[in-house]
Amino acid sequence: MKLFENYSLKNFNTFHIDVKAEKFIEIESSAELLEFVKNNDMNSKNILVLGGGSNILFTKDFDGTILHLTFKDHQEISENDESVILEADAGMNWDDLVKYSVEKNLGGIENLAMIPGTVGAAPVQNIGAYGQELKDSLFEVEYLDLSDQKFKTLSNEQCKFGYRDSIFKNALKKKFIITKVLFQLKKNPELILNYGNVLSELKKEGISNPTIKDVSNIVRKIRTEKLPDPNQIGNAGSFFKNPFIDEATFQKIKNEFPDVPSFKQDGKIKIPAAWLIEKSGLKGFRKENVGTYPKQPLVIVNYGNATGKEIFDFAMLIRQTVKNKFNIELEPEVNII
Numbered sequence: 001m002k003l004f005e006n007y008s009l010k011n012f013n014t015f016h017i018d019v020k021a022e023k024f025i026e027i028e029s030s031a032e033l034l035e036f037v038k039n040n041d042m043n044s045k046n047i048l049v050l051g052g053g054s055n056i057l058f059t060k061d062f063d064g065t066i067l068h069l070t071f072k073d074h075q076e077i078s079e080n081d082e083s084v085i086l087e088a089d090a091g092m093n094w095d096d097l098v099k100y101s102v103e104k105n106l107g108g109i110e111n112l113a114m115i116p117g118t119v120g121a122a123p124v125q126n127i128g129a130y131g132q133e134l135k136d137s138l139f140e141v142e143y144l145d146l147s148d149q150k151f152k153t154l155s156n157e158q159c160k161f162g163y164r165d166s167i168f169k170n171a172l173k174k175k176f177i178i179t180k181v182l183f184q185l186k187k188n189p190e191l192i193l194n195y196g197n198v199l200s201e202l203k204k205e206g207i208s209n210p211t212i213k214d215v216s217n218i219v220r221k222i223r224t225e226k227l228p229d230p231n232q233i234g235n236a237g238s239f240f241k242n243p244f245i246d247e248a249t250f251q252k253i254k255n256e257f258p259d260v261p262s263f264k265q266d267g268k269i270k271i272p273a274a275w276l277i278e279k280s281g282l283k284g285f286r287k288e289n290v291g292t293y294p295k296q297p298l299v300i301v302n303y304g305n306a307t308g309k310e311i312f313d314f315a316m317l318i319r320q321t322v323k324n325k326f327n328i329e330l331e332p333e334v335n336i337i
């Protein structure tokens with residue numbers, strides 16, 4: 001366990017906001033985590049588990065303790081004819097796990113290439129991209145239950161995954177720390193090619209019978225062209241979730257914009273938040289050091305030394321403008337602290 005006081009979080013959040021944490025503790029194993037939890041009153045303290053900080057906006061200094069898990073092993077623990085169970089520690093870099101599974105020709109998370117952050121954070125919002133979600137290959141989650149200080153496991157079903165949602169954002173909120181995630185990866189997966197321009201990009205490369213690696217590489221290529229690299233321009237990916245709306249609201253929008261994109265899910269209609277932002281005239285909109293990324297307006301970027309408060313105010317301006325135009329309230333996907 002390593003303790004740092006009055007510690008800058010600039011390199012621990014992808015917006016690169018220069019805030020400080022009162023205490024920052026690196027936890028090197030599950031046993032150390034248990035020891036910490038047993039020796040500290042987790043209810044009375046302001047405690048935050050921080051992975052890569054790629055889904056967080058700090059609006060002020062963090063007046064409390066940050067726990068940063070650094071254990072990052074992974075191993076295959078069993079297999080049968082169809083699949084392999086792969087276990088990974090919470091502190092492992094997510095993309096390293098994707099690279100490992102792709103190299104082993106195991107399918108299930110190849111479309112989730114290049115999502116920043118850690119394995120431990122991935123189930124919290126059920127990360128997803130290019131037609132694949134974590135829930136499609138998650139087997140089990142191991143977590144430390146803060147109420148009774150016991151390690152427990154949840155099956156895929158028990159995690160109650162939804163679109164950017166899980167039990168960890170609801171019933172278990174503030175009561176858990178994820179220590180390990182187990183995946184069931186397929187030896188002969190059905191590849192997901194029909195999302196975005198995956199198929200057309202594969203065609204451009206002359207690939208008609210793609211492998212797991214081909215798909216993952218194409219996703220990497222598309223993401224590199226479309227999304228800002230957080231090492232160059234601070235951002236946290238999509239700032240808002242894609243909203244679900246009812247039929248009546250959808251028809252109203254369709255009357256004005258017959259080409260509005262939409263997806264049906266669970267009897268509701270999902271509209272891309274990026275489209276709403278663009279049609280509100282905010283694509284590439286910039287206010288001093290903060291703006292929407294011109295190639296993907298759902299991404300809010302820190303062009304310089306913006307503060308978290310400036311980014312937050314900018315996001316609320318986007319939200320209000322979309323509300324005024326469409327009467328739809330966008331919900332942040334990013335955790336605002």
Ligand SMILES: Cc1cc2nc3c(=O)[nH]c(=O)nc-3n(C[C@H](O)[C@H](O)[C@H](O)COP(=O)(O)OP(=O)(O)OC[C@H]3O[C@@H](n4cnc5c(N)ncnc54)[C@H](O)[C@@H]3O)c2cc1C
Pocket residue numbers: 014048049050051052053054055056069090115116117118119120121122124125126127128129176177178179227228229230235236237238335
């Ligand atoms: C350029 C860019 C592109 C992105 N693209 C995508 C995308 O395509 N799809 C997508 O879904 N997301 C995307 N994201 C968002 C982000 O990468 C994911 O949400 C990622 O899973 C966050 O991981 P992290 O380790 O950085 O989490 P953090 O930002 O550190 O934490 C996120 C939340 O999880 C909690 N948490 C973290 N670790 C643990 C743990 N071990 N136990 C309990 N709680 C924990 C934190 O307390 C916090 O509430 C993108 C972000 C960026 C910057």
